[in-house]
Amino acid sequence: MASARKKTKKKKSTKRKTVKKKVTKKKRKVAKKKAVKRKAKKKTTKKKAVKRKSAKKKKKVLKKKTKKKKAKKKSTGKKAVKRKVSKKKTTRKKAKKKTAKKKAAKKKSTKKKAKKKSTRTKTVKRKTSKKKTTKKKAAKKSVKAKTVKKKVSKKPVKSKIPIIKVQGREKKVIDWDKFLTPLDDRVLVAKEEASSTTAGGIIIPGSASMDAPNKGRVLSVGRGAQNKKGYVKVMDVAVGDKVLFSSYSGTAVNLEDEELLILRESDILGIYS
Numbered sequence: 001m002a003s004a005r006k007k008t009k010k011k012k013s014t015k016r017k018t019v020k021k022k023v024t025k026k027k028r029k030v031a032k033k034k035a036v037k038r039k040a041k042k043k044t045t046k047k048k049a050v051k052r053k054s055a056k057k058k059k060k061v062l063k064k065k066t067k068k069k070k071a072k073k074k075s076t077g078k079k080a081v082k083r084k085v086s087k088k089k090t091t092r093k094k095a096k097k098k099t100a101k102k103k104a105a106k107k108k109s110t111k112k113k114a115k116k117k118s119t120r121t122k123t124v125k126r127k128t129s130k131k132k133t134t135k136k137k138a139a140k141k142s143v144k145a146k147t148v149k150k151k152v153s154k155k156p157v158k159s160k161i162p163i164i165k166v167q168g169r170e171k172k173v174i175d176w177d178k179f180l181t182p183l184d185d186r187v188l189v190a191k192e193e194a195s196s197t198t199a200g201g202i203i204i205p206g207s208a209s210m211d212a213p214n215k216g217r218v219l220s221v222g223r224g225a226q227n228k229k230g231y232v233k234v235m236d237v238a239v240g241d242k243v244l245f246s247s248y249s250g251t252a253v254n255l256e257d258e259e260l261l262i263l264r265e266s267d268i269l270g271i272y273s
Contacts, residue, residue, distance in 0.1 A: 174256060176219035177239055185225040185265040187237055189216040189245070190258070214247045215272075216261065225265070235265060244269045 182188055192215040218241045224232045237243065250263035 177221075180220055180255065182220060182222040182262060184222050185233070185235060186222045187218055187235075187243075187263050187265060187268065188220040189243060189250070189261045189263055190219055191216045191261060214245055216243055216245065217241070218243055219260070237265060237268060237271065241271050242273065243271055 176188055180188060218237055218239055221235050221237055221239055224235045226232050245261075245263055245268050249267040250261040253260050253262055
């Protein structure tokens with residue numbers, strides 16, 4: 001029995017050893033694989049770092065080249081500008097010299113022309129002085145003739161200012177348009193006096209009842225009536241128009257010893273000629 005137990009123990013120990021050996025082998029393989037992966041990662045990282053450094057170097061080289069090219073372009077541009085400026089200066093100097101020569105030539109020509117003109121003007125002045133003397137004599141004669149004609153033809157000139165009969169005699173009225181300007185749509189009117197004789201020639205006595213006159217002449221006009229919106233309506237009546245208006249309308253006004261009427265445009269019935 002003891003021998004059998006010893007054999008079973010040996011078998012179990014051998015089995016355990018084999019299992020341990022297998023596990024250790026597997027662990028070693030896994031460790032090797034991890035080490036290989038680490039080495040590969042290190043290599044890739046080193047390659048990437050090298051690539052980055054090379055890219056940075058290339059960028060620096062390119063920047064230096066571009067800077068050099070720009071500096072060359074600037075230097076060439078400055079040289080070209082200097083050449084252009086020098087050319088312009090030379091052309092300006094040449095143009096100035098030409099203009100100076102032309103001006104000198106013009107001055108000489110103008111002096112010659114002035115001398116010729118002076119000689120001509122002297123001759124012309126002599127001729128004109130003779131003509132002026134003859135013209136003055138003719139003008140004096142024409143003035144005398146005109147004065148004689150004026151003395152002969154003195155006709156009465158018609159004035160634009162309206163004339164109103166006051167107590168049977170004619171009297172010139174003031175320029176009412178400047179003297180008094182009515183407000184809004186008001187009109188200043190001078191009444192026509194009612195005639196004391198009829199169309200048939202019958203004389204009407206002073207004691208007889210007569211209607212108020214409804215005719216007159218416009219002396220001054222306002223600017224026109226204003227709406228609520230502020231628009232001004234233009235007046236239909238003008239200064240100098242003969243007007244018919246309703247009897248006993250308007251307000252009577254006494255100005256400069258003359259009886260006048262101030263009417264609204266609505267009170268005027270019409271214009272007659």
